[in-house]
Amino acid sequence: MRALSASRTVLPLCERGPAGLTRYYRSLGDPIGRLDRYEPELNDWKPGEKRDTVKPAFMARNLQRLSLGDALVPEDRQRLNDWLRASITGAERIRAGVPRDWVVGDKTGGGVGAYAPGSDIAVAWPPSGAPVIIAIYTNRNDPTATMDNSVIAKAATLPARALGYSIRPPGAREQGDTIDSWRVPSTACGESRRALGQERAPRRAG
Structure with a gap:
């Protein structure tokens, strides 16, 4: 189901629409995330807009509680993770930035209006160790710009490298290219959290 159809069909069933979410x-x-409008009205967005916004750090914690913690009963948590792993829209975003042997479940987002907002949130399972939660949100300063998936993919390499994985940035042309050979734009905001088994999500920031 497309996002437009889903928001119009499902949200009215969720405790009175956007306010319920x-x-x-x-x-x-x-304490930050909010939904004020339905699709497609919420795509009318510009930098500094307070409506229909989230903060990457809190969205990462939300995803941790939903996909790994106790916010859902086990059956629903498993169903959510199955949906995330089955997603096919994020091949060029977080999935392109983390090591290939990581199992990734993600949910992409992106506006169709000005400033090219784009996002991806994911829970990623390395071959060993605890899962990693990643939340990346981007926009451009130019209202006529287009969304660039490679910005999200490059940002996704940061938590992987912080955990000791040696990978080259997506799109690196030379064998010697490293993470230091490019910069993630300041408008790319991200948060990653190393999940500790099935622990509860950290308390919200003060």
Whole structure:
């Protein structure tokens, strides 16, 4: 189901639409996330807009609680993770930035209007160790610009390298290219958290 159809069909069933989703954010301990409008109106966005926004750090914690923690009953948590792993829209985003042997479940997002907003949130399972939660949100300063998947993919290499994995940036042309050979734009905001088994998500920031 496309995002436009889903928002119009499902949200009215979720405790009175956008306001209900905002209340659910609060129940997860997220003091920032909010939904004010339906699709396609929420795509009318510009930098500094407060409506229909989230903070990457809190969205990472939300995803941790939902995909690994106790926010959902086990059956629903498994169903959510199955949906995330089956997603096919993020091949050029977080999935392109982490090592190939990581199992990734993700949910992409992106506006169709000005400033080219784009995002991807994911839970990633390395071959060993605990899962990693990644949340990356980007936009461009130019209202006529187009969304660039490679910015998200390059940002996704950062947590992998921080955990000791040696990988080259997506799109690196020379064998010697490293993480230091490019910069992630300041408008790319991200948060990653190393999940500790099935522990509860950290409490919200003070």
